[in-house]
Amino acid sequence: xxxxxxxxxxPTVAAIHFSSWSPSEISVKLGPxxxxxxxxxxxxxxxAFTYLFEQDGKIIAYSSGFLRYQDFNRRLVRTRWMKFSxxxxxxxIARAVTVTDICNLACDSRKLRKLRYPHVHxxxxxxxxxxxxxxxxxxxxxxxxxxxxxxxxxxGCPGCWGPCDSNNHAMEKWLKNLGFEKVDQVDFRGRSxxxxxxxxxx
Numbered sequence: 268x269x270x271x272x273x274x275x276x277x278p279t280v281a282a283i284h285f286s287s288w289s290p291s292e293i294s295v296k297l298g299p300x301x302x303x304x305x306x307x308x309x310x311x312x313x314x315a316f317t318y319l320f321e322q323d324g325k326i327i328a329y330s331s332g333f334l335r336y337q338d339f340n341r342r343l344v345r346t347r348w349m350k351f352s353x354x355x356x357x358x359x360i361a362r363a364v365t366v367t368d369i370c371n372l373a374c375d376s377r378k379l380r381k382l383r384y385p386h387v388h389x390x391x392x393x394x395x396x397x398x399x400x401x402x403x404x405x406x407x408x409x410x411x412x413x414x415x416x417x418x419x420x421x422x423g424c425p426g427c428w429g430p431c432d433s434n435n436h437a438m439e440k441w442l443k444n445l446g447f448e449k450v451d452q453v454d455f456r457g458r459s460x461x462x463x464x465x466x467x468x469x
């Protein structure tokens with residue numbers, strides 16, 4: 268079954284993100300409490316949404332879309348700044364987040380510098396580790412991604428963008444197969460992110 272995420276799904280989606288994304292990702296370094304805050308914000312946002320593929324009551328894959336990505340991020344920080352600050356401080360104290368991570372986070376807007384559709388973002392997508400490389404996992408992931416694209420198009424968006432770590436060759440291949448084109452490569456401290464953009468066809 269394909270459906271939109273609601274508030275009750277947030278802990279499960281956050282747990283999938285934490286266990287399946289690379290430990291080098293800042294969202295993972297910020298930990299489960301941040302991820303629950305992030306996905307709860309999506310569930311309550313007017314300009315963001317997440318699709319889930321569910322089978323027998325279990326989430327097999329999910330994918331998120333943002334109509335106004337920068338506005339969403341600014342609102343997240345502005346409205347939850349006390350909780351976010353406590354989470355960030357605790358992760359710094361635990362040495363899960365470094366000064367380098369904070370510097371990279373502060374420069375995150377560099378990802379937008381060459382985009383035609385900087386506001387429209389596809390991302391925050393994953394599937395549990397046990398479904399990676401399986402036919403069910405591929406089908407579920409593709410269906411959630413295309414549901415996001417459909418809703419972005421229906422909202423009048425001409426295209427969207429998504430990032431890809433330079434070491435994630437499987438994701439790079441998948442993005443190209445979907446029709447995304449590489450428009451930039453942004454070098455941060457200790458990592459490099461490739462920026463892809465997709466123009467929707469009518």
